[in-house]
Amino acid sequence: MDCDELEKYIPDYLAGGKDTPLGKNLEAHLNQCPNCRKEVEEMNHIWAEMGKVPEEKPGVELEQKFNVMLKAEDAKVNPDKHKESVYQKITGLFSRIWPQRPLIQFSMVAAIFAIGIFIGSSTRMSQEAHFEEVARIEDKVQKLNQLVMLTLLQQDSPSDRLKGLNLAYSIDAPNEKVIDALINTLNEDPSVNLRLAAVDVLNEFSGHKSIKSKLLSSLLKQSSPIIQVGLIELVVAMGDKNAASVFNEMLKSRTLDKTVKKRLLIGLNRLQASPA
Amino acid sequence: MLILTDKEIMFEVRDGNINKLSLLFERYNVKLYNYFMKLCRNRQASEDMVQEVFLKLIKYRRSYRGDGIFTTWLFQIAHNIFYDYIRKDNKNLSIEDDNIDIPDTDNLHETVAEKEEKKMIEKALYKLKGSDREVLVLSRYMNMKYKEISVMMDMPEGTVKFRVHQALKKLKEVYQKISDEV
Numbered sequence: 001m002d003c004d005e006l007e008k009y010i011p012d013y014l015a016g017g018k019d020t021p022l023g024k025n026l027e028a029h030l031n032q033c034p035n036c037r038k039e040v041e042e043m044n045h046i047w048a049e050m051g052k053v054p055e056e057k058p059g060v061e062l063e064q065k066f067n068v069m070l071k072a073e074d075a076k077v078n079p080d081k082h083k084e085s086v087y088q089k090i091t092g093l094f095s096r097i098w099p100q101r102p103l104i105q106f107s108m109v110a111a112i113f114a115i116g117i118f119i120g121s122s123t124r125m126s127q128e129a130h131f132e133e134v135a136r137i138e139d140k141v142q143k144l145n146q147l148v149m150l151t152l153l154q155q156d157s158p159s160d161r162l163k164g165l166n167l168a169y170s171i172d173a174p175n176e177k178v179i180d181a182l183i184n185t186l187n188e189d190p191s192v193n194l195r196l197a198a199v200d201v202l203n204e205f206s207g208h209k210s211i212k213s214k215l216l217s218s219l220l221k222q223s224s225p226i227i228q229v230g231l232i233e234l235v236v237a238m239g240d241k242n243a244a245s246v247f248n249e250m251l252k253s254r255t256l257d258k259t260v261k262k263r264l265l266i267g268l269n270r271l272q273a274s275p276a
Numbered sequence: 277m278l279i280l281t282d283k284e285i286m287f288e289v290r291d292g293n294i295n296k297l298s299l300l301f302e303r304y305n306v307k308l309y310n311y312f313m314k315l316c317r318n319r320q321a322s323e324d325m326v327q328e329v330f331l332k333l334i335k336y337r338r339s340y341r342g343d344g345i346f347t348t349w350l351f352q353i354a355h356n357i358f359y360d361y362i363r364k365d366n367k368n369l370s371i372e373d374d375n376i377d378i379p380d381t382d383n384l385h386e387t388v389a390e391k392e393e394k395k396m397i398e399k400a401l402y403k404l405k406g407s408d409r410e411v412l413v414l415s416r417y418m419n420m421k422y423k424e425i426s427v428m429m430d431m432p433e434g435t436v437k438f439r440v441h442q443a444l445k446k447l448k449e450v451y452q453k454i455s456d457e458v
Contacts, residue, residue: 011440058309074294
């Protein structure tokens with residue numbers, strides 16, 4: 001390769017071609033040509049500096065405007081889907097009075113049941129039977145919440161999945177399916193924001209028997225530094241001593257983000273210092 | 277949860293399942309926003325153009341055949357929207373204003389010198405002419421391969437590489453000039 005030919009190959013070299021036969025050929029020339037070596041070093045430096053410029057986030061209005069546009073376009077493409085029958089017009093009127101959010105709907109239904117039961121029980125039931133009945137209703141509401149949450153987490157729309165995550169806060173004692181669905185969101189959801197929200201929700205259930213081991217397994221699967229840091233903090237807050245071996249395993253990685261590395265080291269110190 | 281590919285989602289949109297477009301929005305809105313911002317440095321215009329891209333995906337959905345890489349098609353649409361924006365308002369792509377707003381990062385681990393260096397490289401980028409800046413944005417920030425850029429911009433791959441090299445050389449000169457002034 002000569003100096004004129006080198007120019008053609010610099011872009012490939014910068015874009016990840018260092019370990020290719022071409023890259024090796026180029027480096028062989030650079031070892032012999034100080035001028036070319038200087039040029040490539042300068043280009044490399046600029047390329048690296050460009051990579052440090054952070055990604056910018058659009059405002060929240062962008063997503064809101066997109067959703068409005070999408071609904072309007074869907075109505076144009078699928079007008080039958082949006083055509084209202086008489087029945088729908090009546091229920092539409094009712095729905096403008098009735099709250100839309102599932103969490104509030106269930107709360108209102110539960111409250112109405114509870115009030116009805118209370119009124120009935122105050123005239124007919126013994127106090128013990130009354131409390132039993134209320135407990136049964138609360139249990140049914142909890143089960144319904146879990147079912148709605150699991151359904152919402154399976155939806156295509158990210159905002160529906162977010163609603164599912166928010167609904168999880170109303171669940172007092174999640175079953176294994178709920179925990180697994182949250183872990184699945186943490187591991188698989190395409191949205192980093194939703195995965196972060198899943199970390200926050202899992203924090204609420206830190207007392208659940210199977211959660212510690214599942215969080216550690218998840219930590220080993222994560223590649224996003226922001227998720228890794230969130231999980232490290234959660235695991236340390238839970239005081240899980242088993243985390244130390246996972247942290248040490250992660251520290252062996254040569255590609256580990258330096259912020260994550262720092263948090264792992266701080267986490268290890270805290271785990272060692274915490275009571276057994 | 278089943279994760280659909282870009283093409284599978286676009287086929288669903290083509291077949292009338294318009295709401296599936298929200299999945300592509302989730303995947304690409306930030307990337308597209310950064311593409312437009314690095315070309316024009318105008319937040320409102322960039323957001324409007326991102327919206328326009330998705331509107332065009334709906335408008336052109338019936339003609340989608342799934343040929344080639346989806347992101348190449350997506351950025352081709354974005355590229356055309358951007359040049360319409362330039363032509364419409366007769367805008368100059370070079371951003372000459374030395375006081376262009378480049379936000380500070382909130383990375384506490386960075387030194388002041390590192391933050392300043394980042395700002396200088398961005399300022400240098402915005403001083404390049406539009407066509408130079410675009411090839412650098414596509415290759416460095418949108419992580420598009422030169423072959424994809426060549427399809428997108430309808431030029432030979434060798435020309436794309438040449439333009440990237442020339443643009444980098446100019447960026448280096450401008451960056452050096454800005455560093456010397458500091």
